[in-house]
Amino acid sequence: MPSPQEYLFTNTHEWLSQKDEFSVIGITDFAQDQLGEIVYVDLPEVGDRFKAGQPFGEVESVKSVSELLMPIDASIIEVNEELNDAPDLVNSDCYGDGWLVKVEYGDVDLSDLLDSDSYDTHCSEL
Amino acid sequence: MSKEDLSRTPLYESHRELGARMVPYAHYEMPVQYQGIIDEHKATRSSAGIFDVSHMAQFRVAGAGARDFLQGVLTNEIGRIDDVGSAQYTLMLNEEGGILDDLIVYNTGFEYLIIANAANHEKDFEWLDDHKPDDVELVDESERTALIALQGPSMIRIMDELTDEDYVLPERFNLNEAIIDGRIPVLVARTGYTGEDGVELVTRAEDAKDLWNVLLSFPEVTPVGLGARDTLRLEMGYPLYGDDMDETRDPIQARLGWVCPADKTDYIGADAVRKAREEGSDEVLVHLRVDGGIPRKGQKVLADGKFIGTIGSGSHSPTFGFGMATAYLPLAYAEPGAIVQVEIRKKLVDGLVVKPPFSL
Numbered sequence: 001m002p003s004p005q006e007y008l009f010t011n012t013h014e015w016l017s018q019k020d021e022f023s024v025i026g027i028t029d030f031a032q033d034q035l036g037e038i039v040y041v042d043l044p045e046v047g048d049r050f051k052a053g054q055p056f057g058e059v060e061s062v063k064s065v066s067e068l069l070m071p072i073d074a075s076i077i078e079v080n081e082e083l084n085d086a087p088d089l090v091n092s093d094c095y096g097d098g099w100l101v102k103v104e105y106g107d108v109d110l111s112d113l114l115d116s117d118s119y120d121t122h123c124s125e126l
Numbered sequence: 127m128s129k130e131d132l133s134r135t136p137l138y139e140s141h142r143e144l145g146a147r148m149v150p151y152a153h154y155e156m157p158v159q160y161q162g163i164i165d166e167h168k169a170t171r172s173s174a175g176i177f178d179v180s181h182m183a184q185f186r187v188a189g190a191g192a193r194d195f196l197q198g199v200l201t202n203e204i205g206r207i208d209d210v211g212s213a214q215y216t217l218m219l220n221e222e223g224g225i226l227d228d229l230i231v232y233n234t235g236f237e238y239l240i241i242a243n244a245a246n247h248e249k250d251f252e253w254l255d256d257h258k259p260d261d262v263e264l265v266d267e268s269e270r271t272a273l274i275a276l277q278g279p280s281m282i283r284i285m286d287e288l289t290d291e292d293y294v295l296p297e298r299f300n301l302n303e304a305i306i307d308g309r310i311p312v313l314v315a316r317t318g319y320t321g322e323d324g325v326e327l328v329t330r331a332e333d334a335k336d337l338w339n340v341l342l343s344f345p346e347v348t349p350v351g352l353g354a355r356d357t358l359r360l361e362m363g364y365p366l367y368g369d370d371m372d373e374t375r376d377p378i379q380a381r382l383g384w385v386c387p388a389d390k391t392d393y394i395g396a397d398a399v400r401k402a403r404e405e406g407s408d409e410v411l412v413h414l415r416v417d418g419g420i421p422r423k424g425q426k427v428l429a430d431g432k433f434i435g436t437i438g439s440g441s442h443s444p445t446f447g448f449g450m451a452t453a454y455l456p457l458a459y460a461e462p463g464a465i466v467q468v469e470i471r472k473k474l475v476d477g478l479v480v481k482p483p484f485s486l
Contacts, residue, residue: 039444
């Protein structure tokens, strides 16, 4: 299934929604499928600031742990509290209810991020 | 190790056809999951799961001296399985009392069948071969046989449907022979590693696929991979060799003194076990319930900010939804109710010492 056209992607399988007042970040369908059933999500605090590429949390399946890497320099304005009780939302709806954090940021360079076609090509080569 | 060096069980193609994710495990390419670890775990608890455990080592021990030989090389009292068709959990120790392996011995009447950990296959065979007298025949049957476990509350009904009306399932920790679906000869052992009522079926390698498909034809049967096998056994507190014990641990530390009868003194490692029993252990294996994170093998366990141990097994309990783990800890922290901390990456999370099996 092709990735959503309206998002930008990292080659480490996070997605970033287009900036409105804020952007939403999650992990991709490819990532959730590779991880398997997610049973624990560790997210940052509101107000935490991260540089692009820094780990901002973790998702864990029964067998493994994966770091979440921040796609851009940004600060956290909201975390998805629903995931505390229902981490499997990341599996069932990774581009919707399974979002991870909302972030705000200034003028940042988005040119390192991939569009959906480039991301899908990246995944097909893995 | 490259993929080309890995062995495959007779059911490799079946796993691929079922869409299993295959991983290297103990020199074998094995299914870690099919549809998902949690679903497979729950299916085993609620109806039935089938597991390809053909990677496990299977040795046949026969000959006039077989009984005496096993009595001397294994910790448990072999006399307890003198009845044909009985079986026992037991340990093999080195001279220092270090655990070489945990295994099950079955008395088939003609000989003994040993089922041992895949990871210890070569080591066990060499140890047995080095210690056996001339009147004992030791044969590695692992390649010729397949082993399929059928575990869960639906097992009885399924076995009933697949066998003659005069067939009676063996009691727990016993085995007998059966013909499955009128054509597949198997040894039926009422044993398992899940905590559910179950059987392990020993069959010829060439019959494995047929047996697997017959079992899979029942709608209540789910194929289960090594991922759920691990969560199922850890919920029960069943130890896994390599994670929960190894040659640096003795049976008393591992809380397996119950398979080393105190009045049995004639096996390799018996002196060390007696000493450990008399002097007591400084550390023992404990089980930890962890809410607020998933403990993983190798993470540190602390108390009052001080390092006191290392996580052996660590995972998520699909039944209860919390983290569960094992660790060797000083006796002061071994009693149920004690609270320690697990360093889960950068966070310290409380771990509650509990008596297995894990429960809410």
